[in-house]
Amino acid sequence: MRLPTPVTSQAVEESDRFLVDLERFQGPLDLLLHLIRSQDVDIFDIPIADITGQFIAAIENVEERLTLERAGEFLEMAATLVRIKAQMLLPRRDDLLDDADPRSELVRRLIEYEVFREVAYTLADAEADRALHRGKGYVEPRTLPKSSELPLELTIEEFLEIALSLPAPLEKRPHRAPVLPVTVDEKIELWYKALKRKARVQFGKFIGRWKTRVHAVMSFLACLELAKRGRVVLRQDRPFSTLWVYPSEDDEDS
Amino acid sequence: MKTTRIVEAVLFASETPLTAAEIARASGDLSAKDVEQAIGELCHEYEAEDRSVQIYPLGDGYQILTRPEYAPYLERFDSITRTNKLSRAALETLAIVAYRQPVSRLEVEEVRGVSAAGVLRNLYERGLIEVVDRAEGLGRPLLYGTTKRFLDHFGLRAVDDLPKPENLEIALRTEG
Structure with missing residues (x-):
């Protein structure tokens, strides 16, 4: 095994002093400028x-951490530097004055x-300064409380009870073109009938x-329609409890 | 109704900068010149009364903004309109576009020595630059320029407000 010669180790040390974090630099020109300015080198020489x-x-x-594109940008500059370095070594002809x-x-x-x-x-300073000035519309308008913020007093037991009380899923049937067996209007009639017989109906x-499913959906839509028309009133003590449908007060005289 | 109060009302109600000509539309008796004068009076008034707001020139317009001393109190409401600070790549690219406009992507890349496509797209999406023209020649490349929003973002009246390159503190020093 050969130990590194003192010359090599000194060279490594030398270059180590200029190890820089490339992430900090915008590109090869930025890095090059940093090397020049931080060592107080004359940019014209x-x-x-x-x-x-x-x-x-x-x-x-x-x-290895650079993307191909970014690495390419730095390598291109390295090639340029090496080319310039080589050109500097060539003897210059004094009779050629242009771009010597x-x-x-x-x-x-x-x-x-x-x-x-x-x-x-300068732009960064201007941006920071501008950010200190706020225009109209800056402060957020007060928003309505979200519905999820309403207290929901339901225990896991209650939730389970409701889940268990749901009817078993309906049997799957072959798909048929939907011919509606019933209309919303028919269901509205049925709601009226039911509400005539009883003071209230359990939804x-x-x-x-x-x-x-079609009947359930139509009954539901009919109920919404009646509520919209003001013919029925819906009451529920708390979320997920029994929903009762009442005929509305003014409806009773008719 | 006093001109200053009309101008103040219009400025107060606006969320974006308005030009003097736009404000003058408030009344048939107003000219842009009247508006400029009224804005001058209002500025003095706000200054004298030590108001928390002032009228600032932004681009070719004016807007009522809070004074910087009050920024700390407004930071608590920062949830919505926090203006995202631009990256260094974005700022450098904007600087080149501002000084060299109309400028192509290639010219930007030549100055910065790195690819510019992503940054330009980002600036375009943020409304800070726009396509102002197409160059003659192969492929007719798009030429970019800065927008009104650019002036607003940096609190500038015009691109000319930016420092002249010869006034920048760059050490173009030779030895000694």
Whole structure:
């Protein structure tokens, strides 16, 4: 086994100092700017070899946690840095004056990005300031209590009792085209008849008299219709207790 | 009826900023200029009487808003209209759109060095940017600009209220 040479370990230490949490950064330009600004490097004379090393060290350590798209963005910048680094090593011809420095395009992009990053901070301040001013409609209008907030005094025993008193599920029958055996109007007549004979009628008993679903539904609708017309009054002491149907007071004289 | 009181009534009843021209519609005798003047008087009055509200210019309109000192007392009612703070990605993207509008997705991506599709969609859904045009050329890409809601969200009168890049405190320093 070979022990690492002191040179290597020093190099690792060196790059360790610049390990950064990539999550904090908006992208490769943000990270690059951080490396440059935090070390007080002159942006117009970036030590490209150092910065490239730090940049690659930073993304190497978190590579597996990045999505492919995000990793691609950082890798593209790493490639750009390496290319610039290589170009810097080439001898430059002094007779070629135009864009002599291979870093100039990168510097332009960094400065441009930094401007917008700064504007973004200004916007964040403006947003926070604006949030301190509330307009009309800010305070929630008072809402009606929800029905579930009404006290429901029902014990589990009572609930079980009701569940057990329900008739067994009806037998399944082959499906037929629904020809209604009875109409709401007919049921209304039946309600009238029943209420003439008795002072009050137990809703559940009336509904359950015909053992089919259609009859139950029609009886129920007829009862609602009568209640809407004001011909009957529905009374129930508490939720789930027996529901009684009374003829309404003014109806008795007619 | 006094003009200031009419203007005050209209502003009071509105939940969104109103322009002077819109307020002037309250009465046939009112001009936008009268409204502007009345708003100026009302502002002085509220200031002098130390009211908890003031009339603020937002976009090209005005709205009565509570003063910032009272924000702590209103925070208890924060349940509904809490304005979600925008992410840094959203703020940077908005900054680029605001300064460069009309601007394409590609231009935004070039400046930030990252993909912008998701952020732009989000800002669009929040009504902070809108499609203002399509560029000439291949695919006729959509061009985005900021909206009135953008101005309202940041309490700005106009995009020009944003600081000029040359006034930003960026150290464009050279050595020394």
